[in-house]
Amino acid sequence: MRKLISPEEAERRLQVVFPRAAFDPVFSSPLAAMAVSALIYVDAVCSADDPTDAVQWARPTTVLWMSKGALARSEDADRIAWRTAAAKGNKHVAALHEQTWNEPFQPSYRDNSRETLRDETFREWRSHAAIRKRAGLPTASSQPSWALLDHFADLFDPDLSDEDFEKAANAWRDKHLDAGARLKAAFALKAEAAEHAVTVLLPNSGGATRTLEPGTASLIVKGVVETWADARMQKPVVLAISEPGDKVHLGEEIALQGLGITIDVKNVLPDVIMADIGADPVQFWIIEVAASDGVVTAARRAALLKWAAKQNIAEGRCSFLTAFESRNSDAARRRLKDLASGTWAWFAAEPLHELAWYEVMPGAGEA
Numbered sequence: 001m002r003k004l005i006s007p008e009e010a011e012r013r014l015q016v017v018f019p020r021a022a023f024d025p026v027f028s029s030p031l032a033a034m035a036v037s038a039l040i041y042v043d044a045v046c047s048a049d050d051p052t053d054a055v056q057w058a059r060p061t062t063v064l065w066m067s068k069g070a071l072a073r074s075e076d077a078d079r080i081a082w083r084t085a086a087a088k089g090n091k092h093v094a095a096l097h098e099q100t101w102n103e104p105f106q107p108s109y110r111d112n113s114r115e116t117l118r119d120e121t122f123r124e125w126r127s128h129a130a131i132r133k134r135a136g137l138p139t140a141s142s143q144p145s146w147a148l149l150d151h152f153a154d155l156f157d158p159d160l161s162d163e164d165f166e167k168a169a170n171a172w173r174d175k176h177l178d179a180g181a182r183l184k185a186a187f188a189l190k191a192e193a194a195e196h197a198v199t200v201l202l203p204n205s206g207g208a209t210r211t212l213e214p215g216t217a218s219l220i221v222k223g224v225v226e227t228w229a230d231a232r233m234q235k236p237v238v239l240a241i242s243e244p245g246d247k248v249h250l251g252e253e254i255a256l257q258g259l260g261i262t263i264d265v266k267n268v269l270p271d272v273i274m275a276d277i278g279a280d281p282v283q284f285w286i287i288e289v290a291a292s293d294g295v296v297t298a299a300r301r302a303a304l305l306k307w308a309a310k311q312n313i314a315e316g317r318c319s320f321l322t323a324f325e326s327r328n329s330d331a332a333r334r335r336l337k338d339l340a341s342g343t344w345a346w347f348a349a350e351p352l353h354e355l356a357w358y359e360v361m362p363g364a365g366e367a
Contacts, residue, residue: 001043001076001079002040002043002045002153002157003157003158003159004037004040004041004071004074004158005036005037005040005156005157005158006037006071007030007033007034007036007037007071007108008033009156009158010033010034010036010037010156011028011029011030011032011033013155013156013165013169014027014028014032014033014036015028016165016166016169016189017155017169017172017173018185019185019188019189019192020188021187021188021191021192022181022184022185022187022188023124023181023184023185024120024124026116026120026121026124027121027124027125029121031063031109031113031116031117031121032117032121032125034063034066034108034109035063035117035121035122036148036153036156037066037071038058038062038063038066039058039062039063039146039147039148039153040148040153040156041066041070041071041079041082041083042056042058042062042079042082042083042086043056043079043083044056044057044058044062044144044146044147044148045147045148045149045150045153046132046147046148046149046150047149047150048129048132048149052134052135052136055132055134055147056083056147057134057143057144057145057146057147058086058144058146058147059086059142059143059144059145059146060114060117060118060122060146061086061090061111061114062083062086062144063108063109063117064107064108064109064110064111064113064114064117065086065090065093065107065108066107066108067097067105067106067107067108068106068108069097069101069103069104069105069106070082070097073101078101081096081100082096087144090111093105093107122146125152128176128177128181129149129152129176130148130149130152130176131146131147131148131149131152132146132147132148132149133145133146134146134147151172151175151176152172152176154168155168155169155172173185196214197211197212197213197214197218198211198212198213198214198215198218198219198221198222199211199212199222200212200218200221200222200225200226200238200241201225201226202225202237202238203225203226203229203230203236203237203238204235204236204237204277205237205238210238210241210249212241212243212249213243215291216291216325217243217271217289217291218243219325219348220289220290220291220323220324220325220348221241221271221272221289221323223323223348223351224272224287224289224321224323224346224348225238225241225272225274227351227352228321228323228346228351228354229274229285231351231352232276232285232354233274233276233278233279233283233285234276234278234279235276235277235278235279236274236275236276236277236278237255237274237275237277238272238273238274239255239256239259239261239263239273239274239275239284240263240269240272240273241271241272241273242269242270242271242272250263255275255277259275259277259282260312261311261312261313262311262312263311269307270286270287270288270304270307271287271288271289271294271323272285272286272287272289272323273285273286273287274287281317282317283317283319284308284313284317284318284319285319285320285321286304286308286318286319286320286321287320287321287322287323288300288320288321288322288323289322289323290322290323290324290331290332290335291325291331292330292331293331293334293335294331295322295331295335295336295338295339295345296320296321296322296339296340296343297338297339297340298340298341300340301320301340301342301343304318304320305318319343319344320340320342320343320344321343321344321345321346321354322335322339322343322344322345322346323345323346323347323348324345324346324347324348325347325348325349326347326348326349326350327347327349327350328349329347332345332347339357340357341357341358341359342357342358342359343357344356344357345357
């Protein structure tokens with residue numbers, strides 16, 4: 001049997017697969033999420049080609065009678081016992097809970113929610129190939145007749161990482177939704193992403209901004225550009241900000257031209273490149289953002305110096321900074337030990353402090 005997924009996580013994923021700005025809420029309501037959890041619980045999952053007799057079908061009441069108490073019992077034997085009881089009726093489910101499991105039977109929904117589930121959620125899911133209905137039964141038949149299609153159920157594997165789930169959801173929509181529905185979903189997801197995007201105000205740019213993808217890394221970049229640079233440099237300018245997926249935001253073109261810098265985005269590229277044009281000579285800061293990893297190690301520093309040389313930036317004018325979320329962040333605890341000598345570290349949680357890591361010069365402290 002498949003691994004279980006909680007109704008809360010199923011609802012979160014349903015809202016990614018079927019964004020509510022583009023689809024009726026019945027696609028991803030709490031009741032719909034319970035349907036995902038319950039049908040997986042009783043193993044009502046099949047392919048479009050599975051013989052009818054080989055499929056474990058479920059009724060809408062399978063969903064309505066599901067409870068937190070039952071979902072907490074993940075062993076196959078318990079799940080089969082619950083499924084067997086549900087196939088016989090409400091009284092048998094209650095007896096299983098109260099007499100065998102010695103716990104109260106607390107169904108998640110009343111039986112009068114059946115029509116909403118069957119006539120709205122299941123009907124809409126079926127129109128998008130998310131669920132299969134047993135053929136050959138009268139419309140009013142009370143026999144179990146619903147099962148999730150396996151490619152749809154795959155989206156609710158609890159072992160999927162957020163990144164893998166996003167990719168799987170995109171692939172599923174591309175394959176199973178028509179062009180109009182895909183377009184509606186794409187616009188809704190884009191709008192939702194924009195609501196959570198991180199806007200960075202570029203210093204000394206006349207109010208220019210760059211919009212970054214949501215996430216911790218973007219928030220760290222925002223802190224570096226708007227807070228650390230303002231405190232650390234005399235007159236900071238942003239030359240480039242790079243994001244995952246080869247997305248590069250160039251800074252002010254006039255600054256790039258004035259400094260004779262050509263950003264080559266095809267080769268190794270730091271997360272943020274800034275210049276202090278108030279310093280004489282101009283000092284360049286090459287910054288790595290360590291939201292999860294990616295500190296300026298000795299090897300990375302050497303690679304970035306080679307990159308800088310290709311951009312006509314002399315080694316002596318380069319400084320390096322690794323930016324973390326906090327000193328307690330997982331990345332900081334794991335990777336501070338790997339910082340290259342002659343570099344700095346900054347923490348967004350303590351924006352007016354920085355750490356320097358450099359070789360002690362013999363006699364430097366003598367009077």
